[in-house]
Amino acid sequence: MTEWTWTAEPTPVWDAAKADAFSPAGPGLHGLGSPSDGDALGDAWWRVDDADGAVAAYGRLDDTWGDAEVLVAVVPAFRGRGVGSWAMNRLADEAAARQLNYVYNVVPENHPDREGVQAWLSAQGFDSRDTGELRRRVRVTEQAGGAHSPS
Template sequence: MTHEWIRETPAIWDGSKADVLGDLAPTLFGLGTPQDGDKLGDEWWRVEDDGAVVGYGRLDESWGDAEILVLAHPEHRGSGVGTFVLERLEEEAGSRHLNYIYNVVPRGHPDPDAISGWLAAHGFEHTDVGELRKRVRSNGVT
């Protein structure tokens, strides 16, 4: 597979994002109940393989850190798409000289232990406030 990393400006809600979420509700990730064409906050990138959308990444930068969201299409989970998204988000954060990237596994997520474990395997550490946090170097490599 050849992954393409494509910035969405502006990011809008569409059927591709709904497909990638699969049976996960947008409200689970703080996206509300978007309708097709609704603008989304933050910065979004999509991952395509041969024109098919297989994942998304979101970066919400504030105060020198960034919350991230890594999404892989249900049919492509476990294939490396999530790692590809995570690596690109780390590069984006590093190019901005951010300190940390972090994620909060939402209450109600159907498999919080697996997501937390995956992030921990990629260098994220649990904090006292429920975040999983990873230091970012200026060049995007941690």
């Protein structure tokens, strides 16, 4: 089994590794516009590396609206190895640590593998909503202020 590391990017920027992870769909399809190398990115980002230090994937979390919109982008050479599921679980942990109840994602209608991504999200515990978003309840962690019920 491959060992992955989860590293927060304190000042995330667009770069060639992210461009690779977002291929072939590209960043625009995911609401990131058309960034150039070195452009600052909003939201919280994490990088997933393999045991040899190679970038395997990225996770993005946007909690602007109260719950967390999440996105996982896996470098093509690492697809099908479980890194995407591993990263999605880390994003759910990050959302729970922020005392959020849900992570969600909306797969764009023009995504080149929309049905495949929706099926993958369903396998990750996401439920379809009438609004078109897919939503997953996250574990709520115990905080110093008191216990919270688990999902």
